[in-house]
Amino acid sequence: MNSQIIDTIKQYETIVIHRHVRPDPDAYGSQLGLKYLLQHNYPEKRILAAGEHDYTLDFMDFPDVVQDADFKGALVIVTDTANTERVDDQRYASGAKIIKIDHHPNDDAYGDILLVDTNASSASELVYELFTYGRDHENWTMPDSAARLLYAGIIGDTGRFLFPSTTQKTFAVAGELIKFNFDRNELHNGMYEMDRNLLHLQGYIYQNFVMEESGAAYVKITLDVLKEFEVTATETSLLVGSLGNVKGLKAWVIFIEEETEIRVRLRSKGPIINGLAKEFGGGGHPMASGATAYSWEEADRVIERLIEICAS
Structure with a gap:
């Protein structure tokens, strides 16, 4: 080839x-x-x-x-x-x-x-x-x-x-x-260097992520949060791996709200999650994928499916 x-x-x-x-x-x-x-x-x-x-x-x-x-x-x-x-x-x-x-x-x-x-x-x-x-x-x-x-x-x-x-x-x-x-x-x-405001948002992620018994975790970054920390949706790409060191965590999703859609960033330490990304119009690697949600109700469905995957 x-x-x-x-x-x-x-x-x-x-x-x-x-x-x-x-x-x-x-x-x-x-x-x-x-x-x-x-x-x-x-x-x-x-x-x-x-x-x-x-x-x-x-x-x-x-x-x-x-x-x-x-x-x-x-x-x-x-x-x-x-x-x-x-x-x-x-x-x-x-x-x-x-x-x-x-x-x-x-x-x-x-x-x-x-x-x-x-x-x-x-x-x-x-x-x-x-x-x-x-x-x-x-x-x-x-x-x-x-x-x-x-x-x-x-x-x-x-x-x-x-x-x-x-x-x-x-x-x-x-x-x-x-x-x-x-x-x-x-x-x-x-x-890998970050501005101070991005590090502050990373602290927000650590303080506000939710981890389920199945080992699935999630955090929602709304437009108001982005505005509070003066961070753009693009800049948050540096924070996707932040939860990777959490003990007992199997896979996680970080939601980043934009004006017309919500970015869905999925990462895993074991369970295959690119199939989940495809369910919501995205795709990627087995352990690192992305998708798009168009409402917080749809984002909640992503969470439900991630919990099911980690529990199986």
Whole structure:
């Protein structure tokens, strides 16, 4: 599959790389890491990264401004995105050919060429595997900028190597990436340092979460709470793992209210919860998923189902 992807890349003068909406470090890491990797090895090609920028990821990099005309005859590569509804910038479909590179369950097998491996820790790990094939067969080399972004993507999606998705291969890839010239401390600070108001909201989560006998836990962050702590819904992404150290907890959900919907962020230490996310229009990994609720009554149904899952 890697050879087919590289052969396809060679055929196009313009390549537009996409990732999912509400990006996380792996979305940026795989997308922008791939962009710099291809720019480095094919300087004659035009490589663009599409999608709306998330200011919480300023420390990583920035996507490009992509025009409608850029898609004409272009190769489109979508990384870290399980289904078409979550592709950031739906113009992706107007390209000439689509390659999907992803590590989520392949429920939506879109694209002309698919590189999907659910055993990979991250899409960034898959991009590194593509690089190793290119290195061995096409004399590819990797710039420091790409190594930095791929490393950040792996760190982000493995929870600093704490999540079960971390494998021996993951450690080996990370070990290769840290050989490149970039400041790991600066990168880690950008990923995990928080402003004081966000830490105060984390304290609110610790004080107000509810844990059921089944081992399910939940907390509701309303618009009023966000306003009180002067935190945006986007910034709360840094707090999703906060309850992971609670003894006896099996799985948890954090609800973040927005103007027109409620974000549902699910995490687990054992029970499979991506099926629950799908029940409410979402999806994701077995231990880390997301969905959307459109009322607090619907959010309560998520809680009921999570309790059932943890009790079974």
